[in-house]
Amino acid sequence: MRTSQTVEVTGHLMDNGILSRVLDDIRDHGGDYVIDRFDVGHEAHDPSRARITVQAEDEAALERLLMRLQTRGVNQLDPGEAATATADRDGVLPEGFYATTNLDTRVRLGGAWYEVENPEMDCGLVVLESPDARPRVRTVPMSDVRAGMRVVVGAAGIRVTVPAPGPGDTSSTDDPFGDRPQVVLVRQVADGMRQAREQGKRLLWVAGPGVVHTGAAPALTALIGAGFVDTLFAGNALATHDIESALYGTSLGVDLTMSQGLEHGHEHHVRAVNTVRRAGSIAAAVADGTIASGIMHALVTHRKRFVLVGSVRDDGPLPDVHTDVVEGQRAMREEIDGVGYCLMVATQLHSVATSNILPASVPVVCVDIDPATVTRITDRGASRGRGIVTDVGLFLEQLALELVPDYRRS
Numbered sequence: 001m002r003t004s005q006t007v008e009v010t011g012h013l014m015d016n017g018i019l020s021r022v023l024d025d026i027r028d029h030g031g032d033y034v035i036d037r038f039d040v041g042h043e044a045h046d047p048s049r050a051r052i053t054v055q056a057e058d059e060a061a062l063e064r065l066l067m068r069l070q071t072r073g074v075n076q077l078d079p080g081e082a083a084t085a086t087a088d089r090d091g092v093l094p095e096g097f098y099a100t101t102n103l104d105t106r107v108r109l110g111g112a113w114y115e116v117e118n119p120e121m122d123c124g125l126v127v128l129e130s131p132d133a134r135p136r137v138r139t140v141p142m143s144d145v146r147a148g149m150r151v152v153v154g155a156a157g158i159r160v161t162v163p164a165p166g167p168g169d170t171s172s173t174d175d176p177f178g179d180r181p182q183v184v185l186v187r188q189v190a191d192g193m194r195q196a197r198e199q200g201k202r203l204l205w206v207a208g209p210g211v212v213h214t215g216a217a218p219a220l221t222a223l224i225g226a227g228f229v230d231t232l233f234a235g236n237a238l239a240t241h242d243i244e245s246a247l248y249g250t251s252l253g254v255d256l257t258m259s260q261g262l263e264h265g266h267e268h269h270v271r272a273v274n275t276v277r278r279a280g281s282i283a284a285a286v287a288d289g290t291i292a293s294g295i296m297h298a299l300v301t302h303r304k305r306f307v308l309v310g311s312v313r314d315d316g317p318l319p320d321v322h323t324d325v326v327e328g329q330r331a332m333r334e335e336i337d338g339v340g341y342c343l344m345v346a347t348q349l350h351s352v353a354t355s356n357i358l359p360a361s362v363p364v365v366c367v368d369i370d371p372a373t374v375t376r377i378t379d380r381g382a383s384r385g386r387g388i389v390t391d392v393g394l395f396l397e398q399l400a401l402e403l404v405p406d407y408r409r410s
Helices: 017-029 059-070 182-198 219-223 235-246 265-279 281-288 297-302 325-333 347-359 371-378 392-403
Strands: 003-011 034-039 048-058 083-086 102-108 113-114 124-129 135-140 148-152 158-161 202-207 231-234 305-308 340-344 364-368 385-389
Touching: 003 017, 003 059, 017 034, 017 048, 017 059, 017 102, 048 059, 102 124, 102 135, 113 135, 182 202, 182 340, 182 385, 182 392, 202 347, 219 297, 219 392, 231 235, 231 347, 235 265, 235 281, 235 297, 235 305, 281 297, 297 305, 305 325, 325 347, 340 347, 340 371, 347 371, 364 371, 364 392, 371 385
Parallel strands: 202 231, 202 340, 231 305, 340 364, 364 385
Antiparallel strands: 003 048, 034 048, 083 148, 102 113, 102 158, 124 135, 124 148
16 A cells, blocks of 8 residues: 655746656655646746645655655645654664755754754754753764764654745746856856855855866965955865965976976975975964965965865875865864855865755855766755856956956966
8 A cells, every 4th residue: 555645845846847856756766646736826936836645655665755855845734743763873873864955944843843953964853952941953964973862753844945046046037047158157156255245144165176277376365365265165186286386386297377297397296295294284384484375375364264175095185184084074064154155166076065064045156167067066956056167267267356356367
């Protein structure tokens, strides 16, 4: 016998293809459906609403399907009460745990709804007791689960809310950033950054070594100096090649002024790492005058935060790099609070990692020369993502010209 549950979804269901994706998800996960009601918005900006009866072969399959549908903003019509189970060992969530989305989430406990404090995808929901005896609910990554934690299981008693699309979001029905000139796209990004800063929110950047390879480091340095970078996430490579450029004028041994390799230039990045390791840290190398220019120099001198997380292919690495990826994830999470805008440029892996921990309400811009990278980052459920396929060097030059009045490329 099959079991069923009635769900509803609201939004621009037809323009953005949400309804077709929901129905595809149901079929792909072995379920079936009946559309009970479909109200189409009358005006172009009016949302539509669909009510669907979802069927699955058993309760366990239905629970998994309902969790999957919530990544699309689908909620049960009658969500009921959330159930919990106790974690029995460190680092392990109970069987049947609710796998979170990055959407704004509420949990119903004891007849009352409670906001999840830090929406993040692919985590568990842990219920904590606060000093006033009211429950607190927050996402906890699997690695941080501790025995005895009270964890939400199943899909009951949970509602998610899809953020309203902002100007220029790819989810917007007005314009999906399809064929606009790049100068218009850059101006819209600049406007979003200004707005976030005016609202007292922080600007997060995620950047790869392509920023240095394309000669765009001076543009990013100018943006840091002008206050349009509050925190930078990157790997060992960006910092190493930036410091190599500051010390030797090369990136991976290639002279950035002549775009040609130098004799023994392949040694420069390793020698740059060794120089910083001798100093003890990037900040120490800046303080003693060893590093006198570049992105990392600007971050240190302007007292901006950065988190560097490494990989198995890193040389050195630099002493500031987190070599334990779990510790690196924790360091990144500590910088998320207050972020109101995020730019991801020329890095797929760090962009994916960051988009996994960002709430869906934070606007994200992904810039890369590879269309697959842009698609992967911007097509993440209902997140407010936009993508620009272009050379990151040209993009950052135009952005600096838009935001930094006295910026002129030498």
